[in-house]
Amino acid sequence: MAKFIGRRLLYLLPVLLAVTLLTFLIASLLPGDLAITLLGDQATPEKVEALRAQMGLDLPIWQRYLLWLWDVLHGDLGRSFRTGETVLAAVADRLPVSLELMVMAEVTALLIAIPLAILCAVKSGSATDRFLTGLAFGKLSLPPFMVAILLIYLFAVSLNLLPATGWIPFAEDPIANLRSFVLPALTLAIAEWPVLMRVLRSDMIATLQEDYIAMAKAKGLRPARILLVHALKPSSLTLVTVTGINIGRLIGGALIVEVIFALPGIGRLLVGAIYARDFIILQGAVLFVAVGFVMVNFVVDMLYAVLDPRIRHGRA
Amino acid sequence: MTQPLLSVRNLSTRFRTDRGLVRAVDDVSFDVAPGETLAIVGESGSGKSVTALSILRLIPDPPGKIESGEILFEGKDLLKLDDAGIRAIRGDRIAMIFQEPMSSLNPALTVGLQVGEPINLHRKTVWSKALDKAAELLGKVRIPDGKSRLNSYPHQYSGGMRQRVMIAMALACQPKLIIADEPTTALDVTVQAQILALLKELTREANSAMILITHDLGVVARYADRVAVMYGGRIVETAPARPLYKSPRHPYTRGLMASVPRLDGDTGRPLVPIEGQPPDLASLPAGCAFALRCKDATERCHRERPPLVESARHHFSACWYHERLAA
Numbered sequence: 337m338a339k340f341i342g343r344r345l346l347y348l349l350p351v352l353l354a355v356t357l358l359t360f361l362i363a364s365l366l367p368g369d370l371a372i373t374l375l376g377d378q379a380t381p382e383k384v385e386a387l388r389a390q391m392g393l394d395l396p397i398w399q400r401y402l403l404w405l406w407d408v409l410h411g412d413l414g415r416s417f418r419t420g421e422t423v424l425a426a427v428a429d430r431l432p433v434s435l436e437l438m439v440m441a442e443v444t445a446l447l448i449a450i451p452l453a454i455l456c457a458v459k460s461g462s463a464t465d466r467f468l469t470g471l472a473f474g475k476l477s478l479p480p481f482m483v484a485i486l487l488i489y490l491f492a493v494s495l496n497l498l499p500a501t502g503w504i505p506f507a508e509d510p511i512a513n514l515r516s517f518v519l520p521a522l523t524l525a526i527a528e529w530p531v532l533m534r535v536l537r538s539d540m541i542a543t544l545q546e547d548y549i550a551m552a553k554a555k556g557l558r559p560a561r562i563l564l565v566h567a568l569k570p571s572s573l574t575l576v577t578v579t580g581i582n583i584g585r586l587i588g589g590a591l592i593v594e595v596i597f598a599l600p601g602i603g604r605l606l607v608g609a610i611y612a613r614d615f616i617i618l619q620g621a622v623l624f625v626a627v628g629f630v631m632v633n634f635v636v637d638m639l640y641a642v643l644d645p646r647i648r649h650g651r652a
Numbered sequence: 653m654t655q656p657l658l659s660v661r662n663l664s665t666r667f668r669t670d671r672g673l674v675r676a677v678d679d680v681s682f683d684v685a686p687g688e689t690l691a692i693v694g695e696s697g698s699g700k701s702v703t704a705l706s707i708l709r710l711i712p713d714p715p716g717k718i719e720s721g722e723i724l725f726e727g728k729d730l731l732k733l734d735d736a737g738i739r740a741i742r743g744d745r746i747a748m749i750f751q752e753p754m755s756s757l758n759p760a761l762t763v764g765l766q767v768g769e770p771i772n773l774h775r776k777t778v779w780s781k782a783l784d785k786a787a788e789l790l791g792k793v794r795i796p797d798g799k800s801r802l803n804s805y806p807h808q809y810s811g812g813m814r815q816r817v818m819i820a821m822a823l824a825c826q827p828k829l830i831i832a833d834e835p836t837t838a839l840d841v842t843v844q845a846q847i848l849a850l851l852k853e854l855t856r857e858a859n860s861a862m863i864l865i866t867h868d869l870g871v872v873a874r875y876a877d878r879v880a881v882m883y884g885g886r887i888v889e890t891a892p893a894r895p896l897y898k899s900p901r902h903p904y905t906r907g908l909m910a911s912v913p914r915l916d917g918d919t920g921r922p923l924v925p926i927e928g929q930p931p932d933l934a935s936l937p938a939g940c941a942f943a944l945r946c947k948d949a950t951e952r953c954h955r956e957r958p959p960l961v962e963s964a965r966h967h968f969s970a971c972w973y974h975e976r977l978a979a
Contacts, residue, residue: 547755553710554750555770555821556742570760645805646759 340648344637348630355626356619360401363615369393370417370613391417404619413623414616423620426605431624433503434601437593438586440517441524442579448525449532449575454563456533457540469537472530484523484596491519501598520597524590528582535578539571546570569643576643580636587628656683656724657861658707658829663721665699665706668714674933676702676716678885681960684829689855689862691876691893693869693908695930699885700865701751704831707863708742726828744774747822749851751834753814757806763790763817764802770824789820793850812843819851826858833865848875869912873897881905884931884941887960891967901969901977904942940971948973 371387372379388394392403407414413423456465492500498518506513543549544567552566591603602621609618641648665677677699684690694700705711706718709730723730725746730738742748747770750756757766767789768782777785783802790798793816806814815835822830832851836844852875855862864876872879872893880890881904889902900906907926928945937943943953952972963974971977 547750547752548758550710551748551750551756551818552758554708554742554748556739556744556773557769558739566758566761570758644760646807 344634351630352626356623359619359622363618364397368613373613413620416614416617418612418614423617426617427621427624430600430602430605433599436517437520438583440521442583444521444525445528445532448529453533453536453540456537460541472533475530480523480527481592483526487519487523503599520593520599523593531578532575535574539574540567543567543571573643576636576639580632584629584632588625657686658684659724661722663706664719665702665711666719667716671934675885676933680887682880684861687859687861689864689875689877691864691866691872691879692882693866693872693879694882695867697930698882700882701833704833704865708746709738743770744825745827746829747827749818749822749832749835752838753811753818757814759806762803762805767821774825789824793820811839815847823854827860829861830855831863869908884936885933888970895967901963901974902971903946
């Protein structure tokens with residue numbers, strides 16, 4: 337098991353190198369110049385040249401990348417040329433917002449998807465099953481921004497139950513903080529439950545045909561125990577995979593939802609950095625997101641081994 | 653015969669399929685005495701497994717349905733019990749051993765949990781005690797070092813070992829009846845004998861009755877007290893094992909015996925296969941289901957279905973010409 341974990345962690349390195357290098361290359365292809373942006377209408381060719389040299393922008397791209405990498409390896413992610421804020425501070429400000437949103441959204445999506453999937457699998461082919469799978473399919477064609485607007489209209493405008501926008505730090509007022517996350521998390525959860533439900537439903541239907549389910553019945557177990565103990569665990573590999581992908585994606589922020597609900601998350605940090613040509617912030621934030629993504633996938637791999645012991649022993 | 657432990661009366665189980673109604677089990681009756689081993693023999697599709705599954709009401713519905721009959725177990729009709737009532741029987745009073753040890757154990761759960769589960773459920777034993785009992789049961793089925801193996805998973809076991817686990821699971825609550833549905837078909841020949849001997853020994857020790865479903869007459873000869881031969885969803889002959897072997901009174905049973913190699917006695921005898929195909933259960937003929945494959949079938953056999961009648965003491969046959977066969 338320790339060997340398995342060690343090898344997984346080694347995969348992290350090439351992935352991170354590739355991701356940061358690609359971001360560097362793509363960012364350098366963007367039109368526009370940070371020096372010109374910073375100097376504004378004060379820009380003369382001499383001043384621009386001087387600032388570029390000061391920021392190291394006159395060096396060839398591979399040198400810039402290696403310099404950046406060297407600094408990162410020494411624990412220095414750099415600071416924004418524009419605001420002077422360090423990358424670490426910028427990410428540390430935004431990451432908790434994105435993480436809280438992600439956790440609430442995923443938990444809500446799973447709480448909706450798992451019971452419905454079990455219900456559909458047990459009654460597969462029935463009117464209930466057809467209605468719910470139809471609903472899930474219909475939901476897939478409804479974009480999140482529409483859902484967000486409908487939710488705001490319903491819960492914030494008509495019923496006046498929840499705030500439509502804004503964000504209050506948890507330390508300041510935990511209740512208000514949670515309230516400000518309800519609608520954005522619900523928006524994301526509504527976007528995700530149909531996929532989760534469909535994969536779990538089809539895996540569960542296959543599992544319920546297995547001989548060991550007949551065996552569990554022959555032992556006199558209650559239907560609830562058969563479903564939750566004997567069927568759910570071997571049916572949840574795809575569910576875990578899809579949830580992992582969703583979580584990985586949400587670590588990078590949910591841009592549209594963050595914009596609509598005015599949440600200061602990673603998504604808005606990244607897009608702001610791109611617009612401002614603030615490459616150091618962009619590069620640092622991407623590094624964090626990539627690490628997060630790889631870590632989540634690592635956890636998903638670990639979960640496979642927990643859910644299906646054959647994987648654990650096959651690789652050990 | 654003493655009061656039977658299990659008495660199946662006029663059981664009919666049907667399946668709704670694309671090709672119409674299939675009479676998988678048609679008006680089947682038999683008894684099992686306490687401690688007795690009854691073998692139900694037949695080809696695939698003869699209805700023997702469906703009979704076994706019907707007893708514990710494990711027929712998937714839909715498409716299957718037990719249409720009529722009574723299944724009296726210790727005097728109670730299992731078909732009349734509510735869901736909680738039949739669950740209290742399953743795994744406790746009547747246990748089941750399935751054909752495929754490879755797929756009948758849950759790959760995601762530990763062996764300890766699976767063996768301890770019936771004890772925890774039916775005996776209301778706390779888990780730590782149930783697991784102790786599970787370790788003890790693994791020892792009984794000759795899995796060495798049971799205690800440390802509780803936390804292992806089925807894929808770490810060989811086929812024979814898994815079938816031992818299944819036996820341990822079946823014996824967990826000392827059931828009065830064990831239904832073993834082709835328990836050794838999926839195993840190597842060398843392992844088959846070990847498993848059957850173990851099963852026989854442990855059921856005798858626990859004074860459990862057993863219904864042994866098999867297509868292997870060799871198995872029947874060694875382990876069964878009584879035999880019921882099924883063909884086309886019906887019992888065509890039933891008798892204590894010895895007389896059935898010595899003088900079978902149904903042409904199908906005779907055919908089965910002629911098609912099985914024997915190592916005792918007449919080894920030079922050629923094997924004679926039964927010509928033709930097993931009957932289509934969706935469209936059974938009006939007369940005897942075996943008539944189409946029977947060399948001695950008469951016009952009457954095709955027209956009228958022969959009833960199961962007592963041809964000799966405790967020896968029943970569903971053939972119009974059972975007396976001629978006895979001669």
